[in-house]
Amino acid sequence: MARRLSWVVAVLLLGAYWYLLLDGRADGDAPAPRIDIARLRELSEAIPGAAPTDIVAYVTAVDRKPGNLLVAGSGFHAPHVAAIGYAINYARQPAIVIDAAMDERAAIAQGVEGYSATRRAELDRRIEQASTILLTGTGPFYASGLHTLPRARLGEAQARVLRAQIPADREEQEQMPGLLPDDRPSAIAPGIVSIPAPGFDAATRMIYVRMISGRELLFTGPNAPIARAWHARKPPARHVTDMLEKRDRAAMRGWLNAIADLKRQAPDLIVIAGNDIDTLEREIQNSDAALGLLRYGLRQPGIFVPPGED
Numbered sequence: 061m062a063r064r065l066s067w068v069v070a071v072l073l074l075g076a077y078w079y080l081l082l083d084g085r086a087d088g089d090a091p092a093p094r095i096d097i098a099r100l101r102e103l104s105e106a107i108p109g110a111a112p113t114d115i116v117a118y119v120t121a122v123d124r125k126p127g128n129l130l131v132a133g134s135g136f137h138a139p140h141v142a143a144i145g146y147a148i149n150y151a152r153q154p155a156i157v158i159d160a161a162m163d164e165r166a167a168i169a170q171g172v173e174g175y176s177a178t179r180r181a182e183l184d185r186r187i188e189q190a191s192t193i194l195l196t197g198t199g200p201f202y203a204s205g206l207h208t209l210p211r212a213r214l215g216e217a218q219a220r221v222l223r224a225q226i227p228a229d230r231e232e233q234e235q236m237p238g239l240l241p242d243d244r245p246s247a248i249a250p251g252i253v254s255i256p257a258p259g260f261d262a263a264t265r266m267i268y269v270r271m272i273s274g275r276e277l278l279f280t281g282p283n284a285p286i287a288r289a290w291h292a293r294k295p296p297a298r299h300v301t302d303m304l305e306k307r308d309r310a311a312m313r314g315w316l317n318a319i320a321d322l323k324r325q326a327p328d329l330i331v332i333a334g335n336d337i338d339t340l341e342r343e344i345q346n347s348d349a350a351l352g353l354l355r356y357g358l359r360q361p362g363i364f365v366p367p368g369e370d
Contacts, residue, residue, distance in 0.1 A: 111251030166204035196281025
């Protein structure tokens with residue numbers, strides 16, 4: 061009797077382990093949103109002017125997270141994740157910044173392994189000089205480095221979140237550019253399109269960039285924190301989305317399918333996952349594919365130290 065009870069308990073525990081950590085399905089999958097690459101290309105040319113020339117990545121913080129927190133079934137191996145801001149450079153107009161990355165206060169609160177005040181200062185200068193700041197997410201890895209709202213082109217849902225996080229006086233609110241609609245992609249500048257992608261949360265967006273060379277990139281934001289998420293089309297483990305953070309698994313999986321479909325439509329599309337420092341480094345090593353994507357080091361010795369110690 062005791063042996064049979066032990067078997068029952070073992071089966072139940074294994075079932076719970078599979079369901080909470082390994083199962084990448086979504087209850088009642090939402091249909092994958094259809095994004096037409098031809099439409100994105102059309103919108104990228106909607107605003108007159110020369111397309112971007114190159115992109116510079118600024119990594120302000122690095123950490124490790126157990127794989128299951130990022131992609132169901134990834135196990136307890138902890139890949140590197142990073143807070144990354146990107147300056148999209150033009151030849152004859154100010155840059156546009158995608159994501160403000162993490163500041164020191166958020167780095168301390170999040171308890172990340174490494175923070176770079178040097179990279180933070182460099183990105184802050186680029187934000188100050190940029191014509192526009194775009195965000196893919198409103199969490200600490202994406203937006204804690206944004207301390208003022210003017211010049212940020214926000215989606216409607218993003219504005220609701222950030223106005224609570226970054227109180228703006230009336231003058232600042234009047235200086236804010238018009239909000240982007242949350243029901244369709246929007247042309248932002250030559251070569252740049254903002255795509256509402258409410259999966260991780262209602263404020264999530266993706267950014268499509270078409271360079272002057274014709275090469276194309278998609279910045280996925282938090283819907284695909286690492287490349288494995290959209291390759292496997294799996295959201296985080298259920299104990300994250302159903303218990304810790306209460307995410308819409310069906311919507312997240314739908315957007316992962318949409319990313320994979322965009323890659324099918326445009327096989328040469330460079331997909332930049334939200335926090336995937338390892339994949340980004342591999343892309344950068346292929347200088348032709350990455351278009352000179354990086355002009356600064358990612359994890360140079362001595363650059364990243366525990367937050368609050370530099």
